[in-house]
Every structure is written in C-alpha cells, then in structure tokens.
Amino acid sequence: MDFNFTEEQTMVRDGLTRLVRESYDFETRRGVIESDSGWRPELWAQIAEMxxxxxxxxxxxxxxGGGAIDSLVVMEEFGRGLVVEPYVPTVVCAGGFFKHAGSAEQKEEHIGGIVDGSRVYAFAYAEPRGRYDLADLETTAKKDGDGYVLNGHKAVVIAAPWASHLIVTARTSGERRDHDGISVFVVDKNADGVVTRDYPTVDGRRASDVYFENVSVGADALIGEEGKALPLIELVVDEATAAQCAEACGAMKCAQEMTVEYSRQRKQFGTPIGKFQVLQHRMVDMFVEYEQSVSMAYLATLKLGESEVERKSAVSAAKVRIGQAAHHVGQEAIQIHGGMGMTDELAIGHYFKRLTIFDAEFGNVDHHMKRHIALASG
Amino acid sequence: MNLDFSTEETAFRNEVRTFIEENYPKNVSADGLRDDLSPEDMVAWHKVLGEKGWSVPAWPAEYGGTDWTPTQRYIWSEENARINAIMPLPFGASMVGPVIYTFGNEAQKEQHLPGIRSGDVWWCQGYSEPGAGSDLASLKTTAVRDGDHYVINGQKTWTTLAQHADWGFFLCRTDPDAAKPQEGISFILVDMKSPGIEVRPIKLIDGGYEVNETWLTDVRVPVENLVGEENRGWTYAKFLLAHERSGIAGVARSKRAVEQLREIADKELLDGKPLMQDFDFARKVSQLDIDLAALEITELRTLAGEEAGRGPGPESSILKIKGTEIQQRLTELTLEAVGHYGTPYYRDLSDAGSNEYPIGPDYAQHAAASFFNMRKTSIYGGSNEIQRNIISKMILGL
Structure with missing residues (x-):
C-alpha cells in the first residue's frame, strides 16, 4: 500500500501549482472566460510543452509512460485554479479511446496530435433524451460503402467550440438502449454536415449542441470494433469520472480554504466570525467532506485497472460521495461568505458553480447510487 | 500510489488468520452484547494473545509490543473483525499502558506493564466527573499530599467496567491554585481495592450495566503511584486521548457489520421479497457502504502517514467523527431491518432450557440494545463536538 506520489508526479504538481498561481489568477481567468474564445490556446501550448x-x-x-494517477495530479491542480482548458475531453476521453482501442494509424495521428497540443477533442456522448444512460442513443451511423453516415443530436458537448475533432458515440444497429450495436467514431469538426450551436456554461466553460446531418466519414473514423463499443465507452467514462473527481477535490479544497480565510477577516458583533463555534463546526465539516473526497478520488483512480465490477463500483462510490460533498462544500462556502458570497466579483461563487455542475457530469449522485446498488446485489 | 498489499503483508495475513482460527476461545461468543459476557470471557482472548506476545501490538518492542508496521496492525484488526473477536479492553492496553511506558518510572513499568500485557490485571479509567464531561479540566476530585501518600476525595463517573477492575488511573487536582485549571492536575494510579472506594453501577438506556459511579473517600495512595510529574497530568491525559482516537474508526468491524446487515436484510421480507431488494432500503445500505469506503481509505492514508513517521495528529479526529457516525448508522439500519422484532425487551428473557415458543429471529435480539448502546460512541473519548473543536483549532487554525 502506498499513497505517495512519485518524484515526477510531485514535480508536475508543483509546476502546475506555479502555473496556476502565476498565470491563472482569478482576475485573469475572469477576463478569459468572458472573452470571445473563452479559453487560451497559448496556455494549452504551454501545458503541452510542459x-x-x-x-x-x-x-x-x-x-x-504514466497513467491515471498522473491525470489525478493534473486535474486536482486544474480544480484549484478552475482551469477551463479541456484536459478531460481531450486527454482522458479522446486519448482514452485511442489508447485502449485505436489502430496503429489512429494512435499515431491522434495521440500524436493530443500530446503536442495541436489537436483538441470534445466528447459527444450525451443526448437530449438519454440522460446519463450511455447506451440510450438515437444518433445513428449507417454503413455506407466502406464508411458511415452519421445523423443525430448530441447535447452539451463540453469544449466543442474549441475542438478540432469530435469523438461521437452512435448506434450502428439495434434499438435505443440496447447494449449491443453501439460504435465510437472520430469526426473532424469541419466535416460537411456537422452543425454546432455554441454557448457558455454556467461554470465558465464553453459547450455546444452538435447536430450531425448526413455526415459522411471513412472506415478509418471507427474506433475499435463496430457495434461492440459499450464496454469501451464505460471504461473511458469511468476514467474521465475519476479525473473529474480529482478536479472537484481541488476546487473543494480552495473553497474550504477561502471560507476559513474569509471567516478570519470578516467581523460581526465586534469579532471575526471564525470565532463563532457554530461556524467553526460547519467549516470543520467542510474539511472532513474534502478529506473523505480525496480518499474516494484515490480509490476510484487506483481501481481503474481492476476487474469491471470493482472498477465500476469504486468509481460510482466516488462519484456519489464526492457529488454529495461538492454540493455540501459549495453551498456552505456561500452561506458562510454571506452576502459577499452572492457577488460575481468574489472567486468563491465561481467555485460554487463549478462544484454544483460537477454532479451532473458523467452521471449524478442518483445515477451512480443506482449503479452501485445494482453491482452490490450482483 | 497503489492499494496492493506486499507479499510479506499477505503472508502475514495468512499467518494471523490461521492463528485466530486455531486459538480463539471457542466458548466466547462474540455475536451478542458485551455485558452478556462474563468477566473471564471478556479477557479470554487477551490472555491467549498475552502468551503469544500479540496482546499489545502497538507498543514498542522493548515493552512487549510486536514491531508490526501500521499496515500489519490494520491487517490484524481486520482479521479479528472477521470473527467479531472480543479484543483486549482498551483501558490497559491502549490507554494507561502507553502512558506508563512513555511517562512512568522504571518501577511503575516493572510493576504494571506485565499485567496489562497478560490480561491478568483489569484497568479502569477515572476521568469524567458529574461536573466535568467535555470540560474535563474542570474536574474537582482532589489528591492532597499527606506524608508518603496522596489522600483522594471526589466522585468519578462513567467508569467503564470498574466493577471488575483491579486498578484505575485517575485524574486528580493536586494544585487548586494553579493559574489555569489544566495546570493543577495529576495522573495517579489507584489500587481499586483501596479502602474508601465505592463503585456503584449505572443502568444505561439499553438496560445494561457497563459504566459506574466511582466514589473516593479519603483513599490513601502511595506517592510512588504518581505518573510523571505532579501537576503535569493534563499533558499525559491528552497524549492518551490521541492514542485512544487512532483505533476508534473501527473500520474492519463496521465492514463486517455491513455484511451482517445485508444478511439480515436478505432474510427479512417486504412485499414478499427480500428487504435488501427494496430500493429505498438498498440505497441506505449503499450510502453506508460508500461512507465506509471513504473512511477506510482515509484511515489507510493516516496509516501510511504513520509509516512515514507522521502523526497520528489531529486528523485522527476525522476518524473518530466519521467512524462513530457510521457505527451508529449501522445499528440504526439494523434495528430498522428487523422490523417488528426490534420491539421486544429481550434482556433477561433466556430461552435456554425452556420449551416456550421463541421470540423473533436470533439476529433481532440485540438490534435495539446495540442501537441504544452505540449512541455513546459520539459522546465518549472526547465528544464529536470536542473533535470538531480540535480540528478547528489544530488544522483550520481558527
């Protein structure tokens, strides 16, 4: 048993802490998320260079030569800085599909493009009527000669406005919600028939609703085996969920620390409000929630390579626990900040918004609780 | 970072599992309430472990500890939890023992440590008083120097299992004029057979007699029973509380209890189907499971920190808070699971040798009593509110 980071991982973490401190302070971030593009490609290039x-x-x-623990390290620091740049969609999701199931040519082209920062990917899996069921797909991919023709509508595709390519889940056969008949494709976002409606998200990122209108792709767009992709999608989504759990931990840590600091400064009734026991205990509970969340993020990450049941059970347990903690810590942080917590100019509200939206990504508390129960009852 | 046990650790697990299977006293049923057991039963496993040299694994080797790593100690507690073993009582092995080997003199070590290791000497804790609970430093029991003796007067309460105790460790006020209440307290070892000690049982809400009032009237104790320095007792008491907290998470035992809860809920029926298949109930059990997983990893992180020479510091307060919340929730859900048969008052209703109809399934018999009894866990050992004060002060710096 070992809970230490390697020397390399520690260096990466320290480097990122520095980067976030120096070039991702709250005011800079605020300017960026309100800018036209909403992100900083030059920062992405810098991250690639690192x-x-x-x-x-x-x-x-x-x-x-690293793995999921490296993504945990990165995402925890991204969480602290509320970094919007698309590490999870590009590196964990798209990278995950190519790593696990890509052909040699796909790996060379796409992983190469991810590693050097030249390509950005978004993961188009959710649909307006599918909620969190990864198999509930109405998007279709019909065989057409050697290739396929895609039709459908993908909901709230995070980072799609910045992406050069989309990873798309689609039904190649079977009925809605069938576990068989699902395939994964990589699609150039500039392909004919890809229509996007871009918008900002409440937590400072950008997303698109993506429509596929008779989009033709070649045989080389298919990742892995046709019709058999659900286990692969579940694996990659579990990896992404674990990384996102680490991000939530980083954001929670900041929200908790900022709240403690604020309670030291803010005076009422002639004394810092942090001297009031009723608030102290609430801040202790925020801290305890954070510590339990870190434990669960570690558990989820360390179980990613285990059997399917163990992996799913650990990831769902983590998403439940951290989803609950994220709501708790975010809401308490606002309450203890009082009226100032309601203002856009303070960072705390932005942490709160990210922590709130975290729950709905890759399945909320209820969704993962159901999966956990189903796995426990065999 | 990984969760794997090393080959040596797995071999260790096999070794202790075999030892437990072969040596745990067959007649000591561990499935009931603790106060159903005779005093002999309560120390039976302790005595076996004393002979094997495993009764006080956390002690330094020179005082009879095992030199096990924190991970090995964790494995040890898991393996004992598998059979719900009745472990050595904490008062000697985890509380006064470490205080004696850390702050006591050679004569005290020689006199007391062997009996604690072997389980031959039963210890109790004289801390709380009717007017000094969470505010322990306000205690009023006095020890006044009279030649070679202290003369102790006062009243202690919640003295767990003092009815069987041979010795007690007491916090007494030796300097009523100290600048701060914490500064005038001493840590004194008292022979419970001394004249002037009266132990009166307190009946608890579960119907059991586990704790007592202990009255001390002109009890004469030789001065050599003072541990460490006079008026420094508060320091030793705090040291002891930190020690007490580190094992208090009870993860292994709670994991076993979740399994038992699932077994009960598989047997109970709702709408003709096992209760465990009811979504509302299953959700509560899963929540418990998930909270327990978070606590387990948190404890393992703390252990890893200990192996690296850190702690256990104030983080152990997290283990106490979450561990006791989970223990309480477990007994609450177990009581919920048994339904109607949580209601009868089973205590003293012995079916042995009777030809009357039995009342309810066996697993229902302790459900209510255990739930009532476990309310103590968030109150003892520094209430959970005191633990929050500790985190607030020591970690958050408020």
Missing amino acids: GLLGMPFSEEDGGF
Whole structure:
C-alpha cells in the first residue's frame, strides 16, 4: 500500500501549482472566460510543452509512460485554479479511446496530435433524451460503402467550440438502449454536415449542441470494433469520472480554504466570525467532506485497472460521495461568505458553480447510487 | 500510489488468520452484547494473545509490543473483525499502558506493564466527573499530599467496567491554585481495592450495566503511584486521548457489520421479497457502504502517514467523527431491518432450557440494545463536538 506520489508526479504538481498561481489568477481567468474564445490556446501550448498532455500515454504510443494517477495530479491542480482548458475531453476521453482501442494509424495521428497540443477533442456522448444512460442513443451511423453516415443530436458537448475533432458515440444497429450495436467514431469538426450551436456554461466553460446531418466519414473514423463499443465507452467514462473527481477535490479544497480565510477577516458583533463555534463546526465539516473526497478520488483512480465490477463500483462510490460533498462544500462556502458570497466579483461563487455542475457530469449522485446498488446485489 | 498489499503483508495475513482460527476461545461468543459476557470471557482472548506476545501490538518492542508496521496492525484488526473477536479492553492496553511506558518510572513499568500485557490485571479509567464531561479540566476530585501518600476525595463517573477492575488511573487536582485549571492536575494510579472506594453501577438506556459511579473517600495512595510529574497530568491525559482516537474508526468491524446487515436484510421480507431488494432500503445500505469506503481509505492514508513517521495528529479526529457516525448508522439500519422484532425487551428473557415458543429471529435480539448502546460512541473519548473543536483549532487554525 502506498499513497505517495512519485518524484515526477510531485514535480508536475508543483509546476502546475506555479502555473496556476502565476498565470491563472482569478482576475485573469475572469477576463478569459468572458472573452470571445473563452479559453487560451497559448496556455494549452504551454501545458503541452510542459509535457502534461503526454503523461498518461505509454512511451510506445508517443507519451511519457504514466497513467491515471498522473491525470489525478493534473486535474486536482486544474480544480484549484478552475482551469477551463479541456484536459478531460481531450486527454482522458479522446486519448482514452485511442489508447485502449485505436489502430496503429489512429494512435499515431491522434495521440500524436493530443500530446503536442495541436489537436483538441470534445466528447459527444450525451443526448437530449438519454440522460446519463450511455447506451440510450438515437444518433445513428449507417454503413455506407466502406464508411458511415452519421445523423443525430448530441447535447452539451463540453469544449466543442474549441475542438478540432469530435469523438461521437452512435448506434450502428439495434434499438435505443440496447447494449449491443453501439460504435465510437472520430469526426473532424469541419466535416460537411456537422452543425454546432455554441454557448457558455454556467461554470465558465464553453459547450455546444452538435447536430450531425448526413455526415459522411471513412472506415478509418471507427474506433475499435463496430457495434461492440459499450464496454469501451464505460471504461473511458469511468476514467474521465475519476479525473473529474480529482478536479472537484481541488476546487473543494480552495473553497474550504477561502471560507476559513474569509471567516478570519470578516467581523460581526465586534469579532471575526471564525470565532463563532457554530461556524467553526460547519467549516470543520467542510474539511472532513474534502478529506473523505480525496480518499474516494484515490480509490476510484487506483481501481481503474481492476476487474469491471470493482472498477465500476469504486468509481460510482466516488462519484456519489464526492457529488454529495461538492454540493455540501459549495453551498456552505456561500452561506458562510454571506452576502459577499452572492457577488460575481468574489472567486468563491465561481467555485460554487463549478462544484454544483460537477454532479451532473458523467452521471449524478442518483445515477451512480443506482449503479452501485445494482453491482452490490450482483 | 497503489492499494496492493506486499507479499510479506499477505503472508502475514495468512499467518494471523490461521492463528485466530486455531486459538480463539471457542466458548466466547462474540455475536451478542458485551455485558452478556462474563468477566473471564471478556479477557479470554487477551490472555491467549498475552502468551503469544500479540496482546499489545502497538507498543514498542522493548515493552512487549510486536514491531508490526501500521499496515500489519490494520491487517490484524481486520482479521479479528472477521470473527467479531472480543479484543483486549482498551483501558490497559491502549490507554494507561502507553502512558506508563512513555511517562512512568522504571518501577511503575516493572510493576504494571506485565499485567496489562497478560490480561491478568483489569484497568479502569477515572476521568469524567458529574461536573466535568467535555470540560474535563474542570474536574474537582482532589489528591492532597499527606506524608508518603496522596489522600483522594471526589466522585468519578462513567467508569467503564470498574466493577471488575483491579486498578484505575485517575485524574486528580493536586494544585487548586494553579493559574489555569489544566495546570493543577495529576495522573495517579489507584489500587481499586483501596479502602474508601465505592463503585456503584449505572443502568444505561439499553438496560445494561457497563459504566459506574466511582466514589473516593479519603483513599490513601502511595506517592510512588504518581505518573510523571505532579501537576503535569493534563499533558499525559491528552497524549492518551490521541492514542485512544487512532483505533476508534473501527473500520474492519463496521465492514463486517455491513455484511451482517445485508444478511439480515436478505432474510427479512417486504412485499414478499427480500428487504435488501427494496430500493429505498438498498440505497441506505449503499450510502453506508460508500461512507465506509471513504473512511477506510482515509484511515489507510493516516496509516501510511504513520509509516512515514507522521502523526497520528489531529486528523485522527476525522476518524473518530466519521467512524462513530457510521457505527451508529449501522445499528440504526439494523434495528430498522428487523422490523417488528426490534420491539421486544429481550434482556433477561433466556430461552435456554425452556420449551416456550421463541421470540423473533436470533439476529433481532440485540438490534435495539446495540442501537441504544452505540449512541455513546459520539459522546465518549472526547465528544464529536470536542473533535470538531480540535480540528478547528489544530488544522483550520481558527
């Protein structure tokens, strides 16, 4: 048993802490998320230069031989800085599909593009009527000669406005919610028939609703085996969920620390409000929630390589626990900040919004609780 | 970072599992309430472990500890929890023992440590008083120097299992004029057979007699029973409380109890189907399972920190808070699971040798009593509110 980070991971963390402190302060971030593009491609290039985008890939695939723990390290720091740049969609999701199921050509092209920062990917899996069921797909991909024709509508595709490519889940056969008949494709966002409606998200990121209108792709767009992709999608989504759990931990840590600091400064009744026991105990509970969340993020990450049941059970347990903690910590942080917590000019509200939206990504507390119960009852 | 046990650790697990299977006293049923057991039963496993040299694994080797790593100690507690073993009582092994080997003199170590290790000497804790609970430093029991003796007067309460105790460790006020209440307290070892000690049982809400009032009237104790320095007792008491908290998470035992809860809920029926298949109930059990997983990893992180030479510091307060909340929730859900048969008052209703109809399933018999009894866990060992004060002060810096 070992809960230490390697020397390399510690260096990465320290480097990121510095980067976030120096070039991702709250005012800078606020300017960026309100700008036209909503992100900083030059920062992405800098992150690529630091080698962060290649960490979780094997050396054989053109990466630096790390894994999910490296993504945990990165995302915890991203969470602290409320970094909007698309590490999870690009590196964990798209990277995950290519790493697990890509052909040699796909790996070379796409992992190469991820590692050097030249390509950004978004993961188009959710649908307006599918909620959190990864198999509830109305988007279709019909065989057409060697290739396929895609039709359908994907909901709230995070980072799609910045993406060069989309990873798309679609039904190649079967009925809505069938577990068989699901395939995964990589699609150039500039392909004919890809229509996007872009918008900002409440937590400072950008997303699109994406429509596929008779989009033709070649045979080389298919990732893995046709019709058999659900287990692969579940694996990649579990990996993304674990990474997102780490992000939530980072954001929670900041929200908790900011609240403690605010309670030291803010005086009422002639004394800092942090001297009131009723508030102290609430801040202790925020801290305890954070510590339990870190434990669960570790558990989820360390179980990603285990059997399917163990992996799913741990990831769902983590998403439940951290989803609950994220709501708790976010809401308490606003309450203890009082009226100031309601203002856009304070960072705390932005942490609160990110922590709130975290729950709905890749399945909320109820969804993962159901999965956990189903796995426990065999 | 990984969760794997090393080959040595797995071999260790096999070794202790075999030892437990072969040596745990067959006649000591561990499935009931603790106060159903005779005093002999309560120390039976302790005595076996004393002979094996495993009764006080956390002690330094020079005082009879095992030199096990924190991970090995964790494995040890897991393996004992598998059979719900009745472990050595904490008062000697985890409380006064460490105080004696850390702050006591050679004569005290020689006199007391062997009996604690072997389980031959039963200890009790004289801390709380009717007017000094969470505010322990306001205690009023006095020890006044009279030649070679202290003369102790006062009243202690919640003295767990003092009815069987041979010795007690008491916090007494030796300097009523100290600048702060914490500064005038001493840590004194008292032979419970001394004249002037009266132990009166307190009946608790579960119907059991686990704790007592202990009255001390002109009890004469030789001065050599003072541990460490006079008026420094508060320091030793705080040290002891930190020690007490580190094992208090009870993760292994709670994991076993969740399994038992699932077994009960598989047997109970709702709408003709096992209760465990009811979504509302299953959700509560899963929540417990998930909270327990978070606590387990938090404890393992603390252990890893200990192996690296850190702590256990104020983080152990997290283990106490979450561990006791989970223990309480477990007994609450178990009581919920048994339905109607949580209602009868089973205590003293012995079916042995009777030909009357039995009342309810066996697993229902302790459900209510356990739930009532476990309310104590968030109150004892520094109430959970005191634990929050500790985190607030020591970690958050408020």
